[in-house]
Amino acid sequence: xxxxxxxxxxxxxxxxxxxxxxxxxxxxxxxxxxxxxxxxxxxxxxxxxxxxxxxxxxxxxxxxxxxxxxxxxxxxxxxxxxxxxxxxxxxxxxxxxxxxxxxxxxxxxxxxxxxxxxxxxxxxxxxxxxxxxxxxxxxxxxxxxxxxxxxxxxxxxxxxxxxxxxxxxxxxxxxxxxxxxxxxxxxxxxxxxxxxxxxxxxxxxxxxxxxxxxxxxxxxxxxxxxxxxxxxxxxxxxxxxxxxxxxxxxxxxxxxxxxxxxxxxxxxxxxxxxxxxxxxxxxxxxxxxxxx
Numbered sequence: 001x002x003x004x005x006x007x008x009x010x011x012x013x014x015x016x017x018x019x020x021x022x023x024x025x026x027x028x029x030x031x032x033x034x035x036x037x038x039x040x041x042x043x044x045x046x047x048x049x050x051x052x053x054x055x056x057x058x059x060x061x062x063x064x065x066x067x068x069x070x071x072x073x074x075x076x077x078x079x080x081x082x083x084x085x086x087x088x089x090x091x092x093x094x095x096x097x098x099x100x101x102x103x104x105x106x107x108x109x110x111x112x113x114x115x116x117x118x119x120x121x122x123x124x125x126x127x128x129x130x131x132x133x134x135x136x137x138x139x140x141x142x143x144x145x146x147x148x149x150x151x152x153x154x155x156x157x158x159x160x161x162x163x164x165x166x167x168x169x170x171x172x173x174x175x176x177x178x179x180x181x182x183x184x185x186x187x188x189x190x191x192x193x194x195x196x197x198x199x200x201x202x203x204x205x206x207x208x209x210x211x212x213x214x215x216x217x218x219x220x221x222x223x224x225x226x227x228x229x230x231x232x233x234x235x236x237x238x239x240x241x242x243x244x245x246x247x248x249x250x251x252x253x254x255x256x257x258x259x260x261x262x263x264x265x266x267x268x269x270x271x272x273x274x275x276x277x278x279x280x281x282x283x284x285x286x287x288x289x290x291x292x
Contacts, residue, residue: 050226114129114150116131151177216233
């Protein structure tokens with residue numbers, strides 16, 4: 001069994017306070033025996049992509065840098081594998097939304113640059129982030145090969161499949177997603193259910209557990225054009241048949257700790273041999289934008 005911890009947190013504009021709260025939550029999870037701890041998307045700050053503001057690029061950091069030193073030290077102190085999500089400054093004018101994974105000794109085990117970048121009202125990420133160029137490659141750690149993807153990636157079955165085909169033991173999605181308050185309650189329910197269903201579907205289709213960590217709380221729109229985002233929480237862990245193993249609340253912070261049986265994936269794949277029956281000879285058109 002692998003004990004996995006998901007930290008669902010409400011953030012403020014005070015970056016140092018956010019990091020200290022994360023450090024406290026990480027310590028709590030480690031005290032409960034967690035070996036793998038996963039943080040939400042862009043966890044150091046508020047979700048700054050609600051507006052297009054050139055000054056927000058000042059939040060970006062190099063990798064390695066100050067944040068990797070901070071989180072690497074926490075991983076080493078608590079002897080955990082830690083999945084983080086940072087705003088990466090790669091070069092002048094070149095920025096990424098990057099997940100960084102730390103090994104138990106505090107070293108960087110690997111990183112993943114978000115591949116699918118949204119551009120929707122209140123989610124203006126294309127202004128800030130260049131699409132990733134590392135590809136869909138699991139990160140080898142002492143607790144297994146981690147198929148780390150980020151938020152908008154979770155809607156794409158191709159991303160999950162490629163991570164699975166490359167040998168991932170777990171699919172992991174640091175996330176920042178929520179409701180715009182003007183949406184009707186029925187629409188909010190549909191959005192949340194679709195978010196959960198899509199990721200549970202990735203678990204089923206690939207015979208792998210899924211770990212999805214969202215933030216919670218309300219963050220106002222600095223421009224005042226919308227009513228801001230109420231992040232819908234609901235961080236969860238699903239098993240390789242899509243079964244829900246644990247779910248956090250919608251509107252409260254939580255440290256969700258789950259025992260995950262990675263060996264179960266082998267059995268599930270034996271009686272549901274989806275990978276065996278794939279018609280790889282007939283899928284060439286998947287590389288096209290559209291089939292006329």
